[in-house]
Amino acid sequence: MLRFLGRRVLLVLVTLAVASILIFAITNVLPGDVGRIILGPFAPQDAVERLNAELGADRPLAVRYAEWLAGVVRGDWGRSYAFDTAVLPLVAERLGRSLLLAGSGLAVLVPLAVAAGVAAARREGGLFDRVLSIVGLAVGALPEFVTGVFLILVFGIWLGWLPIQALPPEGAGPLTVAAHLVLPVGCLVLLLFAYLFRMTRASMIEALASDYTRTAVLKGLPQRTVIRRHVLRNALLPTITVIGAQIGWLVGGLVVVETLFKYPGIGSLIHFAATNKDIPLLVGCSLAITFVFALGNLAADLLYAALNPRVRHGRNAH
Amino acid sequence: MEKRTDGSFPATTPPGPTAEGATRRQFLAGASSLALGVAFGLAGAAAWPVAASAQGTPRRGGSLKIAVPAATSIDPVRLNSSGGIAIVQQVAEYLVYAEPDLTLRPVLATSWEPSEGGKVWTFALRRGVKFHDGRPLTADDVVATFQRLVDPANASPAAGAMPFLKKEGVAKVDDHTVRFTLDRPIGTFPYFTHTYNCVILPADYAGNFAEKPIGTGPFKLVSYRPQEGAKFERNADYWDQPKPYLDRLEIQTFESPQPMVLALQSGDVQVVQQLSYIDAQGIRNDPNIALIQADAADHRQLCMRTDMKPFDDKRVRQAVALCFDRPAMVRGLLGGLADVANDHPIAPIYPEKIELAQRQANIAQARQLLADAGYPQGFPIDLYTHQYLELPQYAALAQQMLAPAGIKVNLKVEPTNLYYNHWTEVGFGLTDWTSRPVAAQILAQSFRGDAEWNAAHWKNEAFDTLLARFEAEPDVAQRGKLGSEMAAILNDEVPAVIAYFNKNLRAARTGVKGLTGSMSNYLDMAQTWLDA
Numbered sequence: 001m002l003r004f005l006g007r008r009v010l011l012v013l014v015t016l017a018v019a020s021i022l023i024f025a026i027t028n029v030l031p032g033d034v035g036r037i038i039l040g041p042f043a044p045q046d047a048v049e050r051l052n053a054e055l056g057a058d059r060p061l062a063v064r065y066a067e068w069l070a071g072v073v074r075g076d077w078g079r080s081y082a083f084d085t086a087v088l089p090l091v092a093e094r095l096g097r098s099l100l101l102a103g104s105g106l107a108v109l110v111p112l113a114v115a116a117g118v119a120a121a122r123r124e125g126g127l128f129d130r131v132l133s134i135v136g137l138a139v140g141a142l143p144e145f146v147t148g149v150f151l152i153l154v155f156g157i158w159l160g161w162l163p164i165q166a167l168p169p170e171g172a173g174p175l176t177v178a179a180h181l182v183l184p185v186g187c188l189v190l191l192l193f194a195y196l197f198r199m200t201r202a203s204m205i206e207a208l209a210s211d212y213t214r215t216a217v218l219k220g221l222p223q224r225t226v227i228r229r230h231v232l233r234n235a236l237l238p239t240i241t242v243i244g245a246q247i248g249w250l251v252g253g254l255v256v257v258e259t260l261f262k263y264p265g266i267g268s269l270i271h272f273a274a275t276n277k278d279i280p281l282l283v284g285c286s287l288a289i290t291f292v293f294a295l296g297n298l299a300a301d302l303l304y305a306a307l308n309p310r311v312r313h314g315r316n317a318h
Numbered sequence: 319m320e321k322r323t324d325g326s327f328p329a330t331t332p333p334g335p336t337a338e339g340a341t342r343r344q345f346l347a348g349a350s351s352l353a354l355g356v357a358f359g360l361a362g363a364a365a366w367p368v369a370a371s372a373q374g375t376p377r378r379g380g381s382l383k384i385a386v387p388a389a390t391s392i393d394p395v396r397l398n399s400s401g402g403i404a405i406v407q408q409v410a411e412y413l414v415y416a417e418p419d420l421t422l423r424p425v426l427a428t429s430w431e432p433s434e435g436g437k438v439w440t441f442a443l444r445r446g447v448k449f450h451d452g453r454p455l456t457a458d459d460v461v462a463t464f465q466r467l468v469d470p471a472n473a474s475p476a477a478g479a480m481p482f483l484k485k486e487g488v489a490k491v492d493d494h495t496v497r498f499t500l501d502r503p504i505g506t507f508p509y510f511t512h513t514y515n516c517v518i519l520p521a522d523y524a525g526n527f528a529e530k531p532i533g534t535g536p537f538k539l540v541s542y543r544p545q546e547g548a549k550f551e552r553n554a555d556y557w558d559q560p561k562p563y564l565d566r567l568e569i570q571t572f573e574s575p576q577p578m579v580l581a582l583q584s585g586d587v588q589v590v591q592q593l594s595y596i597d598a599q600g601i602r603n604d605p606n607i608a609l610i611q612a613d614a615a616d617h618r619q620l621c622m623r624t625d626m627k628p629f630d631d632k633r634v635r636q637a638v639a640l641c642f643d644r645p646a647m648v649r650g651l652l653g654g655l656a657d658v659a660n661d662h663p664i665a666p667i668y669p670e671k672i673e674l675a676q677r678q679a680n681i682a683q684a685r686q687l688l689a690d691a692g693y694p695q696g697f698p699i700d701l702y703t704h705q706y707l708e709l710p711q712y713a714a715l716a717q718q719m720l721a722p723a724g725i726k727v728n729l730k731v732e733p734t735n736l737y738y739n740h741w742t743e744v745g746f747g748l749t750d751w752t753s754r755p756v757a758a759q760i761l762a763q764s765f766r767g768d769a770e771w772n773a774a775h776w777k778n779e780a781f782d783t784l785l786a787r788f789e790a791e792p793d794v795a796q797r798g799k800l801g802s803e804m805a806a807i808l809n810d811e812v813p814a815v816i817a818y819f820n821k822n823l824r825a826a827r828t829g830v831k832g833l834t835g836s837m838s839n840y841l842d843m844a845q846t847w848l849d850a
Contacts, residue, residue: 035473037735038391040398043475045770051396051473082390083544085528090544149576157584164584167546259573262581264545268573272545275735276390 008301012294019290020072020283024065027279027286034081034277055081057279068283078280082272087284091266095251095288098258098265101166102250104181105188110243113193117200118232124205132197140194148187148260155183166263184261188254192246199242203235210234233307240307244300248293252285376832380848381566383587384841385578389571392542393527394517395466395474401571403514404591404841405548408567409450410517410533413441413460414508415842416755418612418834420669422508426455426518426534436503436790441511443494447557449520450531450538457490462521464488464498464511476515478770479759483510503790505797509755514840536562536844547571556844563832563847582607582825590825592839594707595653598823605828611655612822612835615665615753618712619764620815621773623745628699629774633691635812639677640684641719644817651708651715656818662805663751663760665819667837669794670757670801674809684723696724703730703748704737713748742773749773753822753837757801758789765813774813781807 035051036043052058071078077087120129139147156164168180207213208231216226255267266285273282389401397406413427427441447455465485467476487499500507510516520532531539534557537550547570552562570587572578575597581587583601601607622629622638629635644658657666664672688696703713710731717727741747754760763769766785767777781804788800808814826833832845 033739036738038396038398039473039475043398043473044478044481046470047473047475047477050470054473080544083528084391084393084526085544149580152580152584157580160584163586164580165586260577262570262572262577264543268545272388272573275733277735 004305005302008298012291012298015294016287016290020069020287021065023283023286023290024061024068024279027274027277027282028061034279037276038082057081064279068280077284080273080281081278082276082281083278087280090269090281091284091288094264094266094269094285095292097263098251098254098267099292101181101184101188101254101257101263101265102247104178104185105192105250106243106247108185109189109192109196112189113196114200114236114239116193117197118204118227118235120197121201121204121208121235122227129201133194133201136194136197139190140192142190144187144191144256145260147190148184148257151183151186152260164261166258166261184257184263187257187261188250196239196243199239200235203238204231207231207235237304237308240300240303244296244303247296247299248289251292252289374831374849376560376563376845376847377849378560378563378847379565380563380850381568382564382589382830382843382846382848383568383570384589384591384843385570385572385581385587386547386591386841387571387575387578388545388573389547392531392548393525394515394519395472395476395525397515398475400592400839401547401569405539405542405569406517406527406533407514407535407841408537408548408550408569408843409531409535409539410519411535412516413443413511413518415840416509416512416838418836420667420755420837426460427508427511430508432505432507432792434503436505436507436792437500439498439500439507440491441496441498441508443496444557445494447534448555449534450553452555453520455518455534456493457496458493458521460496460518461488461490462523463516463518466519466523467515474515476513478763479513479515480510502786504758505790505792506756506758510759512755514838537564537567545571545573558844562844564843567843579825582827585827588827588830589833591841593823593825595655595823596708598825601825608826608828608830610824610826610833610835612824612837613657613665613667614820614822614837615663615667615757615760616820616822616837617659617663617665617751617816617818618709618748619663619751619773620716620748620817621746621813622815624774624776624811624813626745626775628691628693628697629745631691632811633687634693636810637684637687637691637723638720638725639812639815640680640687641723641725642716642815642817643679643719644677647712647715648818651711652818652820655821655823657821659816659818660805660809661812661814661816662808663764663816664757664801664805665753667753667819668757668801670798672798672805673802674805677809679719681722688723688725693724696726698726698728699746700728700730700744701746701748702732702737702741702744704732704734706734706750709748709750716748742771744773747773755838758785761785761804762789765808772813776811776813778807778811 033048034055034057035048039048039051056064068078077091079085080087080090116132120132123129152164155162162182163180164183166180166184168177212230213226216230252267252270254265255271258265258268266288270282270285270289273285386404387400389405390399391397392402392405394406394410397403411425413425415423415425417423426444426447428444429442431440433440443455443457443460449455465488466472467474468480468483469485482501482504483498484501489497491497498507517533528542536553536556538553540549540551542548547568550567552565556562575593578590579593579597579600582590583604598609602609622635624630639661648654648656648658660674660676664670688694701713701716703709713729713731717729720727741749751760762785763771765772765776765781767782784800784804788797788804791797791800822835822837822839824835829849831847831849
C-alpha cells in the first residue's frame with residue numbers, strides 16, 4: 001500500500017509539472033492583448049505597448065516560463081496583471097472558499113444520491129424509482145442558472161428565509177456561514193443529483209443480479225448483510241471513481257453558481273483571468289485546480305484500492 | 319467581462335417582444351439565453367415608471383450598499399472598468415463635475431478662465447481642502463496629477479482623451495492656481511478634466527491605490543477585495559459639510575447583471591449603479607424600487623470601411639442607412655429608452671442644437687442606390703460585433719433589415735476582448751460608444767481623418783476643418799451652427815450608421831434619497847441620504 005501511495009504521489013508531481021508547461025503554452029495563444037484589455041478600447045496604442053512592456057507580456061514564452069518557475073519554487077506565484085496583487089494569497093483564499101462550497105455540496109449530495117440509488121435499485125421499476133429517475137433527470141437537465149434563480153426567488157425573495165448571497169459577513173459564526181451556503185449547495189445538489197443517483201442505481205442493479213450476490217443469498221446470509229458486505233462494496237466502486245474525477249470540476253468549474261450567488265471562488269477567478277488574459281493569475285488558478293484534480297483522483301484511487309484488494313496487490317504480485 | 323465605462327454586461331437575454339419589422343423569433347436568433355425570460359417573464363415595451371430625484375431635508379447617518387459591474391484595477395492612472403471607476407469616485411475628486419444637465423459644478427476648482435482664444439485655461443483651486451491623511455490640497459498636487467496622466471511614461475487611458483495636453487503644458491501659477499496650456503484651443507476644456515482617470519491625487523502618489531488609497535473625497539476607502547468590492551467610511555473632514563450624509567458605504571462588484579437585480583430585490587443592496595432595460599424588466603413594477611433615468615450620448619456606430627469595397631461607394635453606405643427603421647429599433651431593442659439618431663453622434667443632450675432632416679427608412683430608394691452603385695442584386699458581407707449589451711440583438715436585427723435590399727449579412731459575434739483587438743480593421747463593424755460630456759470628444763475620436771479610432775477609415779478635409787473650429791469655439795450658438803454643418807456631412811457621407819442614443823438607467827430601493835442619474839454612469843454619493 002505504501003509503495004502504491006508513493007508511486008501515485010510521484011505521478012501527481014509529474015502531472016503538475018506537465019500541466020504547468022501546457023497551461024503556459026495554451027494561455028499564450030488566448031486571443032486579446034493584455035495591455036489593451038487593461039486600458040480599454042479607447043486608450044492610445046503607444047500606452048498599450050508601454051504597459052505590455054512594463055508587464056513583460058511582450059517577452060518570449062520560454063523566458064516567462066523559466067522566470068515563473070523560479071518564482072514558484074521560491075513561493076512567489078507572481079502578480080496579477082489586472083488586479084495588481086500577489087497571485088498566491090488570492091488563489092489560496094479562493095481555493096479555500098471553493099473547497100468549502102464543493103465539500104458542502106458533496107457532503108449533502110453523496111449520501112442523498114447513494115441512498116436514493118440503493119433504494120431505487122432494490123425496487124427497480126417501482127414508484128419511487130420511476131418518480132426519482134424522471135424528476136431527477138428533468139431537474140438535472142436545467143442549467144444551474146435557471147434552478148439557481150428559482151431557488152433565490154422562492155427562498156430568498158418571496159419567502160425571505162435564506163440569504164441569497166453565499167459570502168457571509170466577516171467574522172460570522174459557523175451557523176451563519178452554513179445558512180449562506182444553503183442555496184448554492186441546493187443548486188449544486190439539484191444539478192448533480194440525477195447523475196450520481198443513476199450511476200449508483202445502475203451499479204446496484206448490476207451487483208444485485210450478479211453471481212456473488214446470488215451465492216451470498218443462497219448461503220443464507222441475512223439480506224442486510226448481503227447488501228452491505230457484498231452488493232454495496234462492489235456497486236460503489238464506479239461511483240467513487242466518478243466522484244473523484246468530478247472533484248476538480250466541482251472546485252474550479254462552478255462559475256455560474258459562484259456568479260449567481262456572489263461567492264467569489266476560484267471558478268470565477270479563473271474565468272476572469274482567462275477572459276482578461278491575466279496570465280500569471282490564470283496559470284496560478286489552473287495549477288491550483290490541477291492540484292485538486294490530481295488529489296481528487298488520488299483519493300478516489302486510494303479508496304478504490306481500500307475497497308478492492310485486487311488493485312493494491314495486483315501490481316506487486318506480478 | 320470587459321472594461322467600459324458603461325458597464326460589462328454580456329448580453330445573455332433576449333429583449334421583449336416585439337417591434338414592428340422584426341418577429342420575436344428573429345430577435346431570439348441573436349440572443350444567447352432564455353434563462354432570465356423564464357425567471358422573470360418577458361414584459362413588453364411600454365411606459366417606464368421613473369422616479370423623481372431628491373426630495374425633503376437630508377438626514378445624517380446610516381449605511382448603504384451599492385451594486386456595480388465588475389472592477390479590475392482601481393489605480394486611478396490605469397483605471398478603466400465601471401466598477402473600478404465607481405470605487406475611486408468615492409475616494410478622490412475631480413476639479414469640476416458635469417451634472418446630468420451638463421452644467422459644470424465646481425468641485426476642487428472654484429473657477430476657470432480661458433485666454434488666448436481657449437488655448438490657455440487657468441483654474442483657481444478651492445482653499446481648505448485636505449487629503450485623507452490631513453495634508454492640504456495645493457496646486458502642486460493638481461499639476462502632478464495631470465502630468466502623471468499625460469506623461470507617455472505612464473500608460474493611461476486619459477492620455478487618449480486629452481491628446482492636446484502635454485506634460486509641459488501643466489504649470490503652477492501660485493499655491494492655488496493652475497494653468498493648462500493646450501496645443502490648440504479647446505472651448506470646452508473644463509469638461510475634459512472630468513474624464514474618469516482625472517481624480518486629483520497627492521503629488522507624491524506612487525501607485526498601489528488599493529493598498530494606500532488617498533484622495534480628498536467624501537469617503538475613505540477601508541478595504542478593497544478583487545471581485546468582491548470595497549468598503550468605505552465617512553470622511554469627517556470633508557470640505558463640503560454637512561456632506562456626505564452616509565456614515566458607511568459598501569460597493570459590491572458583480573460579474574453579471576442578473577445577480578445584481580436579485581440582490582436589489584432581496585434588499586441585500588439598496589442601489590444598482592447601472593443596468594440595461596432588459597435587466598430592469600423584472601423590477602419595473604416593484605413598488606419598493608425606483609428607476610432613475612438619465613439622458614446620455616451613448617450610441618452604437620455601425621462603421622463601414624470607406625477605403626474598401628463595397629463601402630468605398632457613398633451610395634452603398636447611404637443605402638445601408640436607408641434600411642434601418644429607427645423608431646422600431648428604439649422600441650424593440652431598448653424598450654423606448656433611447657432617442658432616434660440621424661447618423662451623427664451629436665446627441666440631443668448636448669447644448670449644440672443640430673438642424674438636420676431625419677433620415678427615414680426607405681427600401682426602394684436603398685435598392686435604387688445599390689443598383690446605381692453596381693450592386694443590383696445586393697452583396698454578401700460579414701458584420702462583426704461583440705457579446706455586449708444589446709449589440710448581438712442589434713446585429714441580428716441589422717441582418718433582417720438589410721435583407722430586403724439584397725444585402726446578405728453574415729454575423730460574426732465575438733467575445734468582447736477579441737473584437738476590440740481588431741475593431742478598427744474590420745470592413746463592417748458594430749461598436750458601442752459611451753457618453754462623453756462634450757460632443758467634440760466623440761467627433762474627434764471617431765471621425766477625424768487621422769484619429770486612431772476612425773473605424774470607417776473615413777477622411778474628409780472639410781469636416782476636419784469644421785471640427786477644429788468646433789473644438790476651439792467657446793460660444794454654444796456658434797458651435798451649434800458648426801455642429802449642424804458637420805452633422806450634415808456625416809449624414810450624407812455615412813461613415814457610420816448611428817441609429818439611436820441610449821439613455822442610462824439606475825435603480826434604488828425607496829428610502830434612498832438624493833441619488834441622481836448620470837450620462838457617464840458616474841456615481842456621486844456625497845449628496846445621497848437615507849430616509850429611515
